[in-house]
């Protein structure tokens with residue numbers, strides 16, 4: 001076995017919990033999918049548990065992160081077949097079909113951004129430096145954050161801030177943004193950060209607004225909502241799904257989708273007309289949280305919550 005050299009810029013969250021949750025079977029071919037590969041630290045640990053006839057598939061929407069993952073995975077001494085897919089995990093089912101995979105034995109998500117997105121000058125996820133206001137994981141898709149703040153209608157801006165940020169001052173932010181962009185468009189992260197400094201009383205709010213824009217730009221919630229039901233459908237009996245979230249809305253969606261799959265009927269009719277049958281066993285109603293030791297070692301892990309379920 002070869003251990004990967006760790007990059008000090010990124011420490012995997014809930015590493016042991018995730019690796020232990022993804023069972024590697026000895027009586028069948030394992031097909032495990034990592035939906036958010038980045039540095040492939042979680043992936044490296046999983047691959048080292050897999051057999052030579054198994055298949056590991058890694059997704060990342062960010063082509064540059066996928067390249068780094070590839071370099072890291074090449075250092076592992078393994079015979080497991082590794083397939084890397086440059087795509088949003090929203091397209092999980094179609095992308096797997098393209099490589100002839102129609103069922104899997106394990107799948108996991110470590111949602112959100114990588115440290116590279118915050119640290120590299122052209123990734124623009126943070127207001128700590130003056131960067132173009134872009135925020136896309138995949139630079140070939142959707143709108144940039146600048147297009148969202150400069151061209152969305154008042155209602156669209158209000159909806160973004162109300163839904164992703166859940167704060168009553170969403171109207172004020174949208175109103176002021178409209179006035180500001182009439183005088184001068186937002187071009188860089190500093191433009192937006194300076195504007196927010198002028199109108200907000202709490203610095204923490206600025207971080208939440210940047211986060212709301214990032215979630216909107218990358219359609220992050222839609223991706224989770226679309227992908228999780230497909231992942232559950234693709235799982236073979238006894239296969240595991242593990243989802244790490246850093247945002248309460250992502251965790252809420254995960255919880256809702258998993259809970260629905262633990263029930264036999266989801267309609268309220270007197271005589272069931274939905275014919276839904278349960279397909280998952282949840283390992284606990286409460287989310288899995290990092291230990292105090294992990295939080296002390298890696299403070300970024302403090303907002304992580306994971307949910308783990310097994311296919312029936």
Ligand SMILES: C[S@@+](CC[C@H](N)C(=O)[O-])C[C@H]1O[C@@H](n2cnc3c(N)ncnc32)[C@H](O)[C@@H]1O
Nearest residue numbers: 012036038039040041042060061062088089110
């Ligand atoms: C927190 S990092 C994953 C870290 C990784 N588990 C590790 O320990 O090395 C999240 C990664 O997922 C990617 N990502 C985020 N949303 C995605 C999506 N909807 N589809 C595919 N990749 C996504 C990001 O580009 C980033 O590289």
